[in-house]
Amino acid sequence: MGTPSFLWNFMKSITGGLIALTISDRYASIVSVHGLSMHHTFNSSTNSVLRSLSDDYVLVEKFCLANYKFTGGDVIVFRSPNNHKEKHIKRIIAMPGEWIKVPHSHDMLKIPEGHCWVEGDNSASSLDSRSFGPVSLGLVQGKVTHIVWPPQRVGQVRRSIPEGRFSF
Amino acid sequence: MMGVRTILGQWRSTAKEVWDRTLIVAKFLCVLHVTNTYICTPTLVYGPSMLPTLNLTGDVILAERISTRLGKVGPGDIVLVRSPENPRKTVSKRVMGMEGDRVTFLVDPKKSDRCRTIVGDNVYASRDSRHFGPVPCGLIQAKVFFRIWPPEGFGSLRQGE
Numbered sequence: 239m240g241t242p243s244f245l246w247n248f249m250k251s252i253t254g255g256l257i258a259l260t261i262s263d264r265y266a267s268i269v270s271v272h273g274l275s276m277h278h279t280f281n282s283s284t285n286s287v288l289r290s291l292s293d294d295y296v297l298v299e300k301f302c303l304a305n306y307k308f309t310g311g312d313v314i315v316f317r318s319p320n321n322h323k324e325k326h327i328k329r330i331i332a333m334p335g336e337w338i339k340v341p342h343s344h345d346m347l348k349i350p351e352g353h354c355w356v357e358g359d360n361s362a363s364s365l366d367s368r369s370f371g372p373v374s375l376g377l378v379q380g381k382v383t384h385i386v387w388p389p390q391r392v393g394q395v396r397r398s399i400p401e402g403r404f405s406f
Numbered sequence: 407m408m409g410v411r412t413i414l415g416q417w418r419s420t421a422k423e424v425w426d427r428t429l430i431v432a433k434f435l436c437v438l439h440v441t442n443t444y445i446c447t448p449t450l451v452y453g454p455s456m457l458p459t460l461n462l463t464g465d466v467i468l469a470e471r472i473s474t475r476l477g478k479v480g481p482g483d484i485v486l487v488r489s490p491e492n493p494r495k496t497v498s499k500r501v502m503g504m505e506g507d508r509v510t511f512l513v514d515p516k517k518s519d520r521c522r523t524i525v526g527d528n529v530y531a532s533r534d535s536r537h538f539g540p541v542p543c544g545l546i547q548a549k550v551f552f553r554i555w556p557p558e559g560f561g562s563l564r565q566g567e
């Protein structure tokens with residue numbers, strides 16, 4: 239009586255776990271956003287006590303990974319080029335083949351094939367391509383489409399490119 | 407009345423059977439996905455860049471994902487990496503080292519402590535780190551350890567040199 243039903247429940251929860259893992263790998267998953275590098279887009283409360291209690295949760299979709307179709311202005315989740323165990327959330331500013339003006343310098347940089355330039359919306363406190371260079375598109379894990387928590391900020395994450403970053 | 411009820415009953419039992427079968431297929435596909443992504447996956451590799459270790463016309467090899475997830479990939483291993491030039495392609499190459507001591511440019515260990523240099527075995531026909539620089543560890547997908555086709559090459563592909 240005891241053991242078969244325990245085994246049954248165990249198998250059911252393993253199956254449920256496998257299905258959840260497959261869905262979160264191939265279709266969409268929900269992740270929490272830590273830190274302030276995307277301030278005003280995510281984690282935009284200015285009260286520091288409240289902020290540490292409630293990170294934003296966002297929906298990350300993985301359909302874009304089938305063909306690696308991204309456009310400038312998308313917010314993406316990617317593995318850090320320096321530490322493959324960490325994941326970052328930033329916005330794509332430039333796609334392969336485009337030229338971008340490197341901040342605080344007079345250089346123009348051409349984004350190599352297969353890479354993209356990412357920056358956080360809060361330039362003051364963001365570790366992004368200005369430090370570690372263009373990010374390989376193979377490191378991208380998904381695209382952020384919606385905020386799902388907290389309820390007052392639920393909505394679509396819009397594509398937007400900051401002013402004055404491109405050459406002609 | 408009776409006709410409608412029996413038809414409804416039959417429809418319900420067929421629908422239940424269809425649902426059960428679909429669920430079994432879905433569960434099987436999930437198990438397949440989890441095994442291929444987290445444990446071990448068979449892959450077809452082709453091309454001249456890993457001659458003579460891997461054939462030109464195609465070998466079926468087994469690649470495991472556990473070492474790459476734990477970061478236990480070292481020099482001499484054959485790995486599958488997502489190409490830095492085209493993320494839709496996955497290529498197979500051999501890891502040469504972290505320090506880049508066989509190539510002319512130096513990898514600064516503080517800035518890129520998780521980068522590996524990869525080179526194909528066939529140095530004359532291989533696009534590798536000599537062209538696109540060291541590759542971030544996050545792009546390494548799997549470590550090749552066994553060949554299952556063609557039958558003459560059946561066997562383990564351990565570290566060479």
